[in-house]
Amino acid sequence: MTVAGKMRQYQVVGRKAGTDENPNPEAYRMIIFAPNAVIAKSKFWYYMHQFRKMKKTTGEILDCVEIVEKNARIVKNYGIWLRYSSRSGTHNMYREYRDLKLTGAVTQLYNEMAGRHRTRPRSIQIIRTAALEAKDLKRVNGMQFAKRNVKFPLPHRVSSGKRNMKALSGSTFTTNRPTTYFG
Amino acid sequence: MVFKRYVEVGRVVLVNYGPDAGKLATIIDIVDQNKCLIDGPANLTGVNRQVISYGRIVLTDLTVKVCRNARQKTLSAAWAEADIQAKWESSSWAKKLVAKQKRATLSDFDRFKVMVAKKQRSAIIAKKMKELK
Numbered sequence: 001m002t003v004a005g006k007m008r009q010y011q012v013v014g015r016k017a018g019t020d021e022n023p024n025p026e027a028y029r030m031i032i033f034a035p036n037a038v039i040a041k042s043k044f045w046y047y048m049h050q051f052r053k054m055k056k057t058t059g060e061i062l063d064c065v066e067i068v069e070k071n072a073r074i075v076k077n078y079g080i081w082l083r084y085s086s087r088s089g090t091h092n093m094y095r096e097y098r099d100l101k102l103t104g105a106v107t108q109l110y111n112e113m114a115g116r117h118r119t120r121p122r123s124i125q126i127i128r129t130a131a132l133e134a135k136d137l138k139r140v141n142g143m144q145f146a147k148r149n150v151k152f153p154l155p156h157r158v159s160s161g162k163r164n165m166k167a168l169s170g171s172t173f174t175t176n177r178p179t180t181y182f183g
Numbered sequence: 184m185v186f187k188r189y190v191e192v193g194r195v196v197l198v199n200y201g202p203d204a205g206k207l208a209t210i211i212d213i214v215d216q217n218k219c220l221i222d223g224p225a226n227l228t229g230v231n232r233q234v235i236s237y238g239r240i241v242l243t244d245l246t247v248k249v250c251r252n253a254r255q256k257t258l259s260a261a262w263a264e265a266d267i268q269a270k271w272e273s274s275s276w277a278k279k280l281v282a283k284q285k286r287a288t289l290s291d292f293d294r295f296k297v298m299v300a301k302k303q304r305s306a307i308i309a310k311k312m313k314e315l316k
Contacts, residue, residue, distance in 0.1 A: 073232060073252075074212070074252050075212050075213075075214050075220055075252075098214050098215050099214065100214075100220070100234060141215070141216075142215070145213055145214070145215050145216070148251075149191070149192075150191070150192075150213050151189040151190065151191035152189060152190055152191075153186035153188060153189050153190070154188075154190060154237055154242065155186065158238075181184060182188070182241065182242070183186065183187045183188040183242070183244070
């Protein structure tokens with residue numbers, strides 16, 4: 001799938017279409033991460049026909065609703081279990097992210113997997129996600145920011161006010177080297 | 184090279200880039216090595232609670248005593264107690280920003296007045312220098 005921008009979280013409910021034999025088949029519910037509802041429904045069938053004997057032509061989607069983050073004002077730690085295929089095989093992986101929303105963490109996941117492992121979104125399947133307490137974190141990077149009284153300086157800074165101009169100077173040519181120490 | 188300004192909960196920052204450029208805000212939580220959660224407080228500085236990259240903010244010397252994820256109410260109270268607004272406006276950094284902005288909005292006549300004033304000033308200085316020699 002094309003992942004452009006932020007991912008959203010959808011709850012998709014579907015079932016096999018009712019027949020004379022089985023007028024009321026069992027309904028299944030999945031949580032799908034997708035950029036929009038169209039792709040979410042498509043992903044629903046992608047997973048459903050892997051797990052059960054049903055497909056889009058023989059089934060119907062009963063509901064597709066976006067799940068909005070309950071509290072998007074605080075930073076949370078997310079653990080994501082995924083399965084991805086690399087060039088040589090398919091592997092399980094567990095990654096952690098700090099973000100305000102679960103969908104933000106999932107977006108970070110897709111971008112990071114693309115950057116670090118060249119994995120395309122089509123090769124990634126999210127198995128499970130969870131919001132974690134700081135004490136349950138396993139990866140060092142998140143742990144160091146989930147502590148109390150975190151404090152660090154910003155060494156070697158490029159003044160971002162000069163973003164549109166030549167990176168560190170107002171003019172094309174200058175005789176002094178720029179300063180990157182801002183206390 | 185000792186660092187004096189830290190990214191920490193309560194650090195007052197100046198937003199440098201984006202729709203809130205030029206406004207003050209406080210760091211209320213740290214997301215990771217690239218971004219933090221800031222809040223104006225919104226009623227005092229106009230910056231809403233949001234995640235922002237460190238590249239878009241500049242740390243100032245001022246800090247406020249707040250806990251992580253402070254609500255707007257507690258943050259405003261802490262700002263008032265520490266008198267941040269007055270401390271910021273009396274700093275030479277803030278004054279320079281105001282002067283820069285004023286300079287950018289000068290009309291041609293204003294620039295003429297500045298030139299005349301500069302000439303007058305340097306005439307006084309030159310006269311004094313001559314007397315001292």
